[in-house]
Amino acid sequence: MTPAARLSAAIDILDRVLAGNSAEQALTNWGRASRFAGSGDRLAVRDLVFAAIRCRRSFAALGGAETGRGLVLGGLRDAGVDPGPLFTGQGHAPPPLTEADSLPPTELPDLVALDCPDWLAPPLRAALGADFAPVMAALRARASVFLRVNSARISREGAIAALASEGIAAQPHGLSSFALEVTENARKIQSSQTYLTGLVELQDAASQAVVQALPLRSGQRVLDYCAGGGGKTLAMAAAGGLQLFAHDANPRRMRDLPARAERAGVRLRLLETADLPRHAPFDLVLTDVPCSGSGSWRRAPEAKWALTPARLAELCRIQAGILDRVAPLVAPGGHLAYATCSMLQAENSAQIAAFLARSPGWLLQSSRLFTPLDGGDGFFVAILRRNP
Numbered sequence: 410m411t412p413a414a415r416l417s418a419a420i421d422i423l424d425r426v427l428a429g430n431s432a433e434q435a436l437t438n439w440g441r442a443s444r445f446a447g448s449g450d451r452l453a454v455r456d457l458v459f460a461a462i463r464c465r466r467s468f469a470a471l472g473g474a475e476t477g478r479g480l481v482l483g484g485l486r487d488a489g490v491d492p493g494p495l496f497t498g499q500g501h502a503p504p505p506l507t508e509a510d511s512l513p514p515t516e517l518p519d520l521v522a523l524d525c526p527d528w529l530a531p532p533l534r535a536a537l538g539a540d541f542a543p544v545m546a547a548l549r550a551r552a553s554v555f556l557r558v559n560s561a562r563i564s565r566e567g568a569i570a571a572l573a574s575e576g577i578a579a580q581p582h583g584l585s586s587f588a589l590e591v592t593e594n595a596r597k598i599q600s601s602q603t604y605l606t607g608l609v610e611l612q613d614a615a616s617q618a619v620v621q622a623l624p625l626r627s628g629q630r631v632l633d634y635c636a637g638g639g640g641k642t643l644a645m646a647a648a649g650g651l652q653l654f655a656h657d658a659n660p661r662r663m664r665d666l667p668a669r670a671e672r673a674g675v676r677l678r679l680l681e682t683a684d685l686p687r688h689a690p691f692d693l694v695l696t697d698v699p700c701s702g703s704g705s706w707r708r709a710p711e712a713k714w715a716l717t718p719a720r721l722a723e724l725c726r727i728q729a730g731i732l733d734r735v736a737p738l739v740a741p742g743g744h745l746a747y748a749t750c751s752m753l754q755a756e757n758s759a760q761i762a763a764f765l766a767r768s769p770g771w772l773l774q775s776s777r778l779f780t781p782l783d784g785g786d787g788f789f790v791a792i793l794r795r796n797p
């Protein structure tokens with residue numbers, strides 16, 4: 410495909426996304442119908458689509474319309490590329506520019522330029538203070554690819570060498586002593602032997618830092634209450650010597666976890682909700698709760714535009730319910746770790762303050778907010794201790 414034909418493909422896919430399809434679904438449908446597209450074309454079109462969703466507000470302003478065409482046009486202008494030579498209408502190129510593709514305003518309002526929904530600006534400013542603008546700007550770009558070195562099997566230096574022998578460049582990242590940032594050939598990872606034999610896992614660096622903040626000790630009984638695909642479960646397992654249990658309200662989300670655990674060479678047990686009281690108490694319960702995902706809008710940018718005040722309030726109710734349900738599962742003197750991939754206070758510090766206010770016998774031991782300025786996704790973790 411020519412660069413202009415890739416733009417046309419992105420325009421069609423974005424029109425479907427704007428009509429309500431998910432980006433993944435629209436990309437899959439386009440891929441099935443476009444056998445002529447090679448792997449390089451597919452990756453390039455995917456990048457165009459996700460960049461346009463991340464920067465939907467500013468690209469629409471720069472392109473003159475919130476349409477597939479407007480977003481792609483705005484993306485080119487944002488990158489300082491003259492769209493004229495690409496929008497020619499020849500071959501599979503988008504139709505030529507017209508009066509309707511009006512020139513962009515010379516200066517965009519701040520929240521438009523930062524791709525921030527208006528209603529989210531006050532709570533994000535409250536949470537981020539002086540970091541508000543830099544964080545929102547960082548969320549306009551693609552996230553780095555990070556790996557977690559399976560320290561039970563290989564050292565960080567050994568993993569870097571193993572990846573290098575397969576043409577993948579990676580370097581240590583400061584957020585966690587097991588984190589690597591991939592600097593070249595990230596797209597080769599999932600077919601590499603280093604990954605397939607369980608020496609490394611794909612996991613955001615801040616997600617790894619959250620696990621490193623947990624007070625894990627050998628011999629403990631540990632429950633990952635919202636295990637999902639098990640990213641944090643496996644990272645905890647790497648600490649070694651734990652009796653590890655995984656649970657999720659939607660057990661199908663854990664369907665790949667046994668195979669991933671086997672590949673990583675770790676043992677864990679999946680628990681149904683009804684079995685939890687029988688296996689309690691636990692020395693540590695991690696609740697990596699469902700949240701707005703405001704810290705991971707680089708990876709899942711549709712969520713930024715889909716979030717509403719009503720959905721945020723609903724998520725806060727779910728989070729409070731989870732805290733209340735898991736608290737009795739923690740042994741006296743044990744810990745409850747609460748984590749979100751959100752930067753909003755309502756889901757983080759305010760949620761913890763409300764729990765402490767209604768739950769005698771608990772105290773806050775530590776908490777930390779990570780933002781994309783630390784390198785990884787935005788995350789929050791609070792460690793609570795139950796009185797002995």
Ligand SMILES: C[S@@+](CC[C@H](N)C(=O)[O-])C[C@H]1O[C@@H](n2cnc3c(N)ncnc32)[C@H](O)[C@@H]1O
Nearest residue numbers: 635636637638639640641658659662697698699
């Ligand atoms: C943020 S994801 C977990 C991600 C996972 N810990 C990881 O690191 O890969 C949140 C998970 O919570 C689960 N969940 C939602 N409501 C829940 C509830 N009431 N109780 C337990 N899990 C719940 C969801 O199914 C989802 O898998």
